[in-house]
Amino acid sequence: MNRQYDFIIAGGGLAGLSLAYHLIQSNLRDRAILIIEPQRKEQNDRTWCFWTNQPTLFDEIVCRSWNQLQFKSADWEGVIDLRDYRYQMIRGIDFYRLVQRALSNRENVEFAHTRADRIEDDENGVRVFTDTQVFHGRWAFDSRFDLSQFKPDLSRYHYLQQHFKGWWIETPNKSFDPQAATLFDFRTEQKNDVRFFYVLPLSERQALIEYVLLGGAEYDRELTTYMETVLGIQDYRILAREGGVNPLTDCPLPRRAGKRIMTIGVAGGRVKPTSGYAFTRIQQDSAAMVDSLRRTDAPFNVPAGSRYYRLCDSLMLQLMYRHGAGIQSLFADLFKNNPVERVFHFLDERASPRENLALMASLPPGQFLRAFLQTQVLHQI
Numbered sequence: 001m002n003r004q005y006d007f008i009i010a011g012g013g014l015a016g017l018s019l020a021y022h023l024i025q026s027n028l029r030d031r032a033i034l035i036i037e038p039q040r041k042e043q044n045d046r047t048w049c050f051w052t053n054q055p056t057l058f059d060e061i062v063c064r065s066w067n068q069l070q071f072k073s074a075d076w077e078g079v080i081d082l083r084d085y086r087y088q089m090i091r092g093i094d095f096y097r098l099v100q101r102a103l104s105n106r107e108n109v110e111f112a113h114t115r116a117d118r119i120e121d122d123e124n125g126v127r128v129f130t131d132t133q134v135f136h137g138r139w140a141f142d143s144r145f146d147l148s149q150f151k152p153d154l155s156r157y158h159y160l161q162q163h164f165k166g167w168w169i170e171t172p173n174k175s176f177d178p179q180a181a182t183l184f185d186f187r188t189e190q191k192n193d194v195r196f197f198y199v200l201p202l203s204e205r206q207a208l209i210e211y212v213l214l215g216g217a218e219y220d221r222e223l224t225t226y227m228e229t230v231l232g233i234q235d236y237r238i239l240a241r242e243g244g245v246n247p248l249t250d251c252p253l254p255r256r257a258g259k260r261i262m263t264i265g266v267a268g269g270r271v272k273p274t275s276g277y278a279f280t281r282i283q284q285d286s287a288a289m290v291d292s293l294r295r296t297d298a299p300f301n302v303p304a305g306s307r308y309y310r311l312c313d314s315l316m317l318q319l320m321y322r323h324g325a326g327i328q329s330l331f332a333d334l335f336k337n338n339p340v341e342r343v344f345h346f347l348d349e350r351a352s353p354r355e356n357l358a359l360m361a362s363l364p365p366g367q368f369l370r371a372f373l374q375t376q377v378l379h380q381i
Contacts, residue, residue: 004136005034008128010116011143012037014048015265015282017099019141022286024106025057028293033109034135036116036128041100044093046242047166047208048279049181049200051344053084056283061094064202066181069340073186076332080183080340087181089200089208090279092242116144121259139299141289142257143265145247152251158317159251162276165219165243166198166210169227169236176201186328187230188222194324197226206239212276214320219243246276250314255300262289262299269305274316275347308356309349330363337362 009016069080103109118129126140182199198210253269271278292301345351
């Protein structure tokens with residue numbers, strides 16, 4: 001007879017492992033958990049950064065933390081004191097190792113190194129089909145998302161792809177200020193797009209340089225040009241590379257995929273549509289699902305997204321789509337004219353009405369009015 005699991009998680013990336021890790025930190029820790037993932041995560045495929053003013057479950061694997069951020073563009077350059085906040089970096093490989101080690105020490109957690117092909121409800125719970133067998137459970141959490149198959153209705157919604165590629169580099173001489181991370185550096189040709197660089201220094205001689213843009217490009221050439229002409233670094237060694245694509249969309253991604261099936265991660269709309277940030281949102285979502293399971297024996301009672309922030313995301317995506325080269329001025333005004341706490345509260349979708357009014361008053365109203373008139377968000381309000 002097939003084993004009945006309490007929770008089956010399809011996908012062992014950030015979202016799936018985060019949910020499992022939150023489960024074993026709760027009073028649900030002894031429930032039977034199955035994680036279906038074709039390959040064990042054993043490489044540093046990406047880096048996550050996030051701001052916080054609270055302790056987190058992952059403080060022990062934070063590889064670098066900064067109390068200052070730099071912003072650089074043709075319009076304004078400034079150093080932003082984070083006050084009570086800190087900007088933190090976690091390497092993917094450190095996250096995978098921490099969570100996999102914690103999960104492997106528990107007898108009630110199993111891994112199936114195969115691919116979940118289909119998930120469906122049945123009369124007793126859920127069935128998850130792979131190429132070799134069928135797994136049975138009470139609840140399923142689905143993080144599968146096929147970027148190539150995602151086709152939103154572009155007559156109603158926006159959809160952009162945020163590409164990123166990073167180099168971990170080392171220089172023979174002191175080249176970086178390890179006390180400050182560069183969150184945005186727009187000093188590159190925009191090409192009617194949104195293009196910028198991160199500079200995340202680990203020391204005076206080592207840093208992660210990451211290029212972010214909304215369209216395809218010759219990444220290596222652009223990174224080389226930025227390193228040599230903007231940063232003035234001619235002599236360096238590339239230690240490692242990383243990259244990927246984030247979907248940025250205001251198209252609603254349903255959380256409920258069945259009677260006992262919930263979507264998580266990218267598939268559950270946990271990537272912030274206008275920034276690509278996901279790490280903190282996924283941790284908050286994982287905690288909310290665990291709390292819902294604990295209180296109601298179902299995962300669906302999680303906070304709903306705000307209509308106000310959905311509208312803001314739609315307007316920003318419209319500006320990125322039609323007026324991408326002007327985004328650097330908007331972001332410059334955002335950080336130049338507001339205390340950092342207000343900016344972070346807004347980006348985290350937890351600002352007070354007064355904070356939102358003050359923040360919007362600090363930005364050029366013409367850009368938002370033009371976006372509002374050009375986009376179809378009126379049909380979503």
